[in-house]
Amino acid sequence: MTEPVAPVADGGATPPARAKGKLFFNGYASDNTYCTASVLSTPSKSVVITAAHCVYNAEEGWVKDAVFVPDYDRTQADPDPVGVWTVRSIRTFNSWRADQTDYSSDVAYVTLNNGGDANKPVADVVGGYGLAWGGSHVFRATIFGYPTNKTSPDGSSTVHSCVRTTEQSEGKLKVEGCDFGMGASGGPWLYRYNESTGLGYVRSVTSLWRPLDGVNRGPYFTEAVKTMLDATAGD
Known part of the structure; x- marks a missing residue:
């Protein structure tokens, strides 16, 4: 990287x-x-x-x-x-x-x-946040967003988070299990996120959501x- x-x-x-x-x-x-x-x-x-x-x-x-x-x-x-x-x-x-x-x-x-x-x-x-690009398509990501499909609490009202390991998908990144729907688009995929400081490095943003299986995808950041x-x- x-x-x-x-x-x-x-x-x-x-x-x-x-x-x-x-x-x-x-x-x-x-x-x-x-x-x-x-x-x-x-x-x-x-x-x-x-x-x-x-x-x-x-x-x-x-x-x-x-x-x-x-x-x-x-x-x-x-x-x-x-x-x-x-x-x-x-x-x-x-x-x-x-x-x-x-x-x-x-x-x-x-x-x-x-x-x-x-x-x-x-x-x-x-x-x-910092910005990071290049490197492996596989990393531990902390993802934030305001997904309207989430309840308890309502995702349109307060931010949700999900921690997953990314995978490569047709040159882009994907995560399974977050199921971040509409409203979460654009949310940061943070590398090396520190809960104490609240800081990390953005390595992608939420781009796509597949409701059938809850998969989210984001672009792979290049230079x-x-x-x-x-x-x-x-x-």
């Missing part, structure tokens, strides 16, 4: 980091459509990663009025404990925009404006994923 981008803790708050959350579309409301996204460690401290199919399709184009809510939890009195961040720009692979069946390219970066209750870059408030992240510096 190429030397990864290291994760970063938030600007002084008590661990663990709260870098995962919901990416809402068409404004912030509990009944609007959403995906899962997570904050990355970048120089701008303002980038989240999600699945490309969450933010672009050929029929409708780019999503409108998207906002990111880290640590979203509707089971609590305050479902957005650190506030809401609006979206400044979105970046995907050209190959995804040309062919939405190319799930090996199902990755997107969303650059946020300063925001939240403190009007700061999001990683300054909640921390940011192109890191190159696209570097390009967000100008967004």
Whole structure:
């Protein structure tokens, strides 16, 4: 594996980091459509990663009025404990925009404006995961998401997690048994996740779900994923 981008803790708050959350579309409301996204460690401290199919399709184009809510939890009195961040720009692979069946390219970066209750870059408030690419297709992954098919607790209300060992599947990654349905798309697959710090390295995102057997798939990150992240510096 190429030397990864290291994760970063938030600007002084008590661990663990709260870098995962919901990416809402068409404004912030509990009944609007959403995906899962997570904050990355970048120089701008303002980038989240999600699945490309969450933010672009050929029929409708780019999503409108998207906002990111880290640590979203509707089971609590305050479902957005650190506030809401609006979206400044979105970046995907050209190959995804040309062919939405190319799930090996199902990755997107969303650059946020300063925001939240403190009007700061999001990683300054909640921390940011590292990014890793290359290496074996087999690794222990901690996967987070907001799957609408989950109950007890309701997956649309609070985050769910699943720990599995990944497998290779037609050049992509897959896990069995998580059964993360709609809403979990874009959620991070974390390598070397540390429960105490709440940090790890994103090595894939949830891309596909097969309801018949609960299998989830995600793209295998190559150096192109890191190159696209570097390009967000100008967004």
